[in-house]
Amino acid sequence: MRQRTLAIILAGGKGTRLEPLTEIRAKPAVPFGGSYRIIDFALSNCVNSEILQILVLTQYKSQSVDRHLDQGWKPFFPRELGPFLNIIPPQHLVEGEYYRGTADAVYQNLDSVESSNPDYVLILAGDHVYTMDYRTMIQAHIDNQADVTIGAYRVPVAEAAGQFGVIQVDADQRVKGFQEKPKQPAEIPGDPGYTQASMGIYVFSTKFLIDVLRQNAKQEGCGHDFGHDILPAIYPTRRVFSFPFRAPDGTSPYWRDVGTLDAYFEAHQELLLPNSPFHWRDRNWPLRTYKPNLPPPLVLSTKEDQNACVRNCIICAASVIEDAHVSRSIIGHDCKIGSGASLDDCILLGRIKIGAGAKLRRTIVDKDARIPAGAEIGFSAEADRARGFVVSAGNVTVVPRNYREE
Numbered sequence: 001m002r003q004r005t006l007a008i009i010l011a012g013g014k015g016t017r018l019e020p021l022t023e024i025r026a027k028p029a030v031p032f033g034g035s036y037r038i039i040d041f042a043l044s045n046c047v048n049s050e051i052l053q054i055l056v057l058t059q060y061k062s063q064s065v066d067r068h069l070d071q072g073w074k075p076f077f078p079r080e081l082g083p084f085l086n087i088i089p090p091q092h093l094v095e096g097e098y099y100r101g102t103a104d105a106v107y108q109n110l111d112s113v114e115s116s117n118p119d120y121v122l123i124l125a126g127d128h129v130y131t132m133d134y135r136t137m138i139q140a141h142i143d144n145q146a147d148v149t150i151g152a153y154r155v156p157v158a159e160a161a162g163q164f165g166v167i168q169v170d171a172d173q174r175v176k177g178f179q180e181k182p183k184q185p186a187e188i189p190g191d192p193g194y195t196q197a198s199m200g201i202y203v204f205s206t207k208f209l210i211d212v213l214r215q216n217a218k219q220e221g222c223g224h225d226f227g228h229d230i231l232p233a234i235y236p237t238r239r240v241f242s243f244p245f246r247a248p249d250g251t252s253p254y255w256r257d258v259g260t261l262d263a264y265f266e267a268h269q270e271l272l273l274p275n276s277p278f279h280w281r282d283r284n285w286p287l288r289t290y291k292p293n294l295p296p297p298l299v300l301s302t303k304e305d306q307n308a309c310v311r312n313c314i315i316c317a318a319s320v321i322e323d324a325h326v327s328r329s330i331i332g333h334d335c336k337i338g339s340g341a342s343l344d345d346c347i348l349l350g351r352i353k354i355g356a357g358a359k360l361r362r363t364i365v366d367k368d369a370r371i372p373a374g375a376e377i378g379f380s381a382e383a384d385r386a387r388g389f390v391v392s393a394g395n396v397t398v399v400p401r402n403y404r405e406e
Contacts, residue, residue, distance in 0.1 A: 005138060006118035006206075007051050008109075009042050010102055011126035012059025012090070017260045020390055020400040021349075021366060022061070027259070028126035029064035031349045031367075033271055033280065034316040034330045037068055038258065039126045040289045047076055048248070048285050049134040051122065052083035055112055057105050059090050059098055065126075072290025088112065101225030107213040113206065121209050123226070125200040129267055129278070130255035131285050132201075133248040140243050141203040147238040148208070150175065150231065151201030153245045153255050154194050160185045163257075165198035165227045167242045175240040180227040196242060199255055202226060208238070248285050254278040262394035265364065268347050272312050272328050294318035294333055303339070316350070324354075338373065346378075366401035375405070 015027030022030065028039035046054055058065050066087055077085040088109055090098050099105040106123065113121060122134055141149040152167050160166060166185040168177030185195040212234060216224060223229040234240060247253040254277050258264040270276055280287060294317035299310055301323060308323045318334040324341040332350035340357040347364045355373030363378040377384060377399065381391045390398040
């Protein structure tokens, strides 16, 4: 199947709801889970699904994505054997404009699609966290003789309202309605309180994709987005099906759109649960990434401090924790946490120094920040904002990259 399917990963969104984490990097390049970048999940799913011909469409602040893929992913795609991973910036076929939407991004790269000559095109977002065997979705597409198949995830109606595209289907999963981010999503029949949300994952039969994108590009006064424009226009007359998401190991599926600071923080907290809903450590479905050659982490206990302990944490390479209290936190690579410091429910993205006696709670610290000794962050939203930090609606404080106390 890998020789018949081309994957296109859309990695060009601005990610404004994740600022300041996206001020100098693309959203797909934002670190996740200590060792990974968000785009690693879609790429790992492709490799594990034996889909090894991939286009990555970049746009805003793409250098971070380009560097990560060059360092960590190109070795998996030896072109002389058929696989490839091509990173493609905007082609500017529409004069003076970047991509006008997800559909336009693919349209502007149809020459790359046609030169690959696939039977099917798998379109993915580069900013979601999940594991999925795409082969099952592609096979369902083939079995249904579909023009388009949409990946669907069961979510509470209240969560989907205004956030996700909503799919209505018949008993055979054929799409009978599609609304992009409705305020009042339709419930699943027989499953009150839940709706089928679009995951932003699509399988297209190639000829149909090319035809529909060329038609859309010629239309004036309309948008150029799959969810807003293409899918609502085609489902009444074409064979459009929903594919309910299933995890590779048959367990309850996990999928998260981590496009807001609160969603990003909550997804990290789920990693630390004793029975995490996200089976991200499954060695049968490995997550791949670029990992620098660093020494292992080190936890030091040099004093008889009853408050010093490390529990329910992920600690990455080269990080050193000395006589500190660290709980329910993710410590990225090459971090230094000083004596007497206290961290609860925190995310350190890497190369961060926490001074002695500093106290942090519900705080995300971006790379290369320096937190001075005795500082307190995450205890007062007013005080945090006064220091120039962003505080989310869910009361998560974000310390920006390269932060230094004046």
